[in-house]
Amino acid sequence: MNKLFPTLLACALFLLPAQPVRCADDTGLLNELSLAMEEEEVKVSEEVDRSFPAQITRNLDLSVRLRGSHQFHNARDLGGSVDQDKQDDYGEIKIEFGSSYENENIRLAFSGWLETGNQKDTYKGEVGLWQDNDRRRNILEINELYLTFPISDLSLTAGKRIIENSISTLYSPANRYNSFDLNDPLDPHQFGTWQLALEGDTSDVSWMLALLPVFQTPKTPSEESRWMGGSSADGELAAYYSNTAYSSREEFYAAFREELYFFEWLLEGEDGEFTSWLTEQLLEEFGWVSTTSEDISVHYETPDEPSVFAQAKTSVGDWDFLFSAFHGPSIYPVLGLDLDRATPGVALTVEHPTVTQIAGGLSTTWKELEFHGEALFNISDDGKDDDYLQYVIGTRWTNESLANKIGLYRIDCGLEYAGEMITQDQDASGYVISSREIRIGRNDIIAGMVLHFTEDLRLHYLADFELTNKTNMNRVGLGWDITDNLNADVSAEYFNGPARSYYGYWNRQDRVVATLTYKFN
Helix, strand or coil, X not given: CCCHHHHHHHHHHHHCCXXXXXXXXXXXXXXXXXXXXXXXXXXXXXXXXXXXXXXXHHXXXXXXXXXXXXXXXXXXXXXXXXXXXXXXXXXXEEEEEEEEEECCCCEEEEEEEEEEECCCCCEEEEEECCCCCCCCEEEEEEEEEEEEEEECCEEEEEEEECCCCCCCCCCCCCCCCCCEECCCCCCCEECCEEEEEEEEEECCEEEEEEEECCCCCCECCCCCCHHHCCCCCCCCHHHHCCCCCCCCHHHHHHHHHHHHHHHHHHCCCHHHHHHHHHHHHHHHHCCCCCCCHHHXXXXXXXXXXXXXXXXXXXXXXXXXXXXXXXXXXCCCCEEEEEEECCCCEEEEEEECCEEEEEEEEEXXXXXXXXXXXXXXXXXXXXXXXXXXXXXXXXXXXXXXXXXXXXXCCEEEEEEEEEEEEEEECCCCCCEEECCHHHCCCCEEEEEEEEEECCCCEEEEEEEEEECCCCEEEEEEEEEEECCCCEEEEEEEEEEECCCCCCXXXXXXXXXXXXXXXXXXX
């Protein structure tokens, strides 16, 4: 439907003769008509109300999304003191908004959303704007709010804005400078980043240099959430622990590291309650501390240092290029461990280490195929994290002619391989766990396909196959543009893999998700 107007316009142009024959009188008449139309356009443009209220109203983007899900499996019973959310059915409403105002001296833009739902311990009645260290969602989120000032051929932007740093289509190792709300890991909300950015165009190169004064920690699921429920071979968390005797100190320490690797992402639990409980269980297994919570302290360090970011984009022939550089706190945390054997006691510190990152990407097209590649090299200051190279290579194919022959409107397919090379292991004193096991895209095949039955009806599929641990996530669904403004989607999500793998931990999270979205503009 969204192509109806350009299609009709193309048909109208096609019906016009290629070289119309006109006499002199016709030409004069056309000139007079053209002049009259230009005067009318000037008159109309002068009458457009450019006041602040008028522009905000005219540029307003507004949409409402209703989303519901049903879990196919019952939640795990973790026991302990955690008041788990064991619901099978969830619902939420999200109202997204955005608008802008500009004159010859300034441009103001903002966007955000209102959101609430029935998930336990997920929403709070506050406004998210500056640095927000609470893992819960804000009912009102001001996601972007920035001013742009033209300065000769440059522009200066101050405020909160999303940074786009990607050339890849399905997975991007370089696009990591915005934080996310991961309360529902399969429905992430991307946050804007506070910045003071200078931007410009030099020859064929567009560039940006930005100071990022605030680090926004990612929001993680509640300790009560089903996403924290996990799974194991026999259905009990205790199955993660055994009474195995370790033959050497090295084997003992390797097992300890393996356990901490897996539970590292849980260490951002609110008030440390869930964290302490899990850590007590873990360390009791290795006989280092008693099960009293006083023996264990967990501290989450929020970075207070600013970051700097630079980016350049250009095109040469059929090739597009992206380059970027970053210095500041990493979005991936590491774990510090201070053991006091005399007390005994354990102090755990979750920290976002300072890193330097250099990234680049390129893409080109050939006939119906698009090819792209992207890479990021991470250098950790002081060895608190690994030094590593993450990369992705992939292709995308869009076809209508073959699709028409088999009764479809269009086919869109994408396939990528994401990998990682570690050039230097974490070696800082007192830091025992790097970000290795929580970094995504280390050895993955990502595939996506959309079969368009008509312009408005489509079947879509997305999968991530993590090859190292033989675990995978699959999403398949049906989307329908009911009108130009109303869209419906029903999808099923499945998770598979060993209990301690990335997606195997969620293998009781299989669900069906239904979404209805209405756009007012």
